[in-house]
Structure formats: structure tokens, C-alpha cells
Amino acid sequence: xxxxxxxxxxxxxxxxxxxxxxxxxxxxxxxxxxxxxxxxxxxxxxxxxxxxxxxxxxxxxxxxxxxxxxxxxxxxxxxxxxxxxxxxxxxxxxxxxxxxxxxxxxxxxxxxxx
Numbered sequence: 001x002x003x004x005x006x007x008x009x010x011x012x013x014x015x016x017x018x019x020x021x022x023x024x025x026x027x028x029x030x031x032x033x034x035x036x037x038x039x040x041x042x043x044x045x046x047x048x049x050x051x052x053x054x055x056x057x058x059x060x061x062x063x064x065x066x067x068x069x070x071x072x073x074x075x076x077x078x079x080x081x082x083x084x085x086x087x088x089x090x091x092x093x094x095x096x097x098x099x100x101x102x103x104x105x106x107x108x109x110x111x112x113x114x
Contacts (some may be wrong), residue, residue: 003081004027006025006026009023009024010090017096020065021064024060029084033080035078036078037062062077073091075090075091
């Protein structure tokens with residue numbers, strides 16, 4: 001049976017810098033599909049100090065901790081077995097602290113008539 005991703009938990013998420021998030025996703029198919037997470041331009045993701053991917057038969061957990069603005073983007077779950085392939089993209093939005101403008105501010109915008 002072709003893989004099928006349960007999309008009910010794959011929603012766009014907005015978090016603040018330094019926060020964490022976890023997508024927990026069920027998948028069906030026979031034989032059990034191989035599960036992988038892909039980021040921008042098809043870069044396959046693996047476990048790092050801040051990203052943890054746990055795949056078991058019919059389920060995957062993708063978590064990110066201490067998020068930075070650079071982590072924002074579209075992540076894609078790919079489920080594949082000999083019967084076919086299914087994939088779904090989900091967006092992570094990471095809001096950072098406001099930055100201070102380094103340019104001088106103009107205090108008087110009055111224009112003299114000619």
C-alpha cells in the first residue's frame with residue numbers, strides 16, 4: 001500500500017527566537033515507509049545539537065530547540081516505500097527581537113517653497 005501522511009498535525013507554526021517546537025506525525029503504508037525530513041533546496045536533515053528526528057514504524061517526531069531566525073523556512077516530510085511516495089511541506093516562522101536602526105533619523109522634513 002502506498003504511503004500516506006496524516007496531515008492533521010502538520011500546520012504552519014510561529015515561534016519566537018530561542019523557543020522550541022515539535023511536529024509529531026503518523027504515517028500509513030505497507031511495508032512501513034521510510035521517513036525523512038528535507039529542508040530548503042532538498043537538503044536532507046539529520047540529528048544535530050538542536051534538531052532531533054525520531055522515526056519509528058508509522059510515526060515520526062521532528063523537534064527543534066533554541067530556534068534562530070535562520071531556522072525559519074519550509075520543512076518537508078517524505079514517506080517512501082516500494083508502492084510509492086507521499087510528501088507534505090510545513091512552514092516554521094521564527095520571530096526575532098526587533099533590531100535597532102543604525103541610520104540617523106531625520107527630525108525635520110519641512111520643505112521650503114520655491
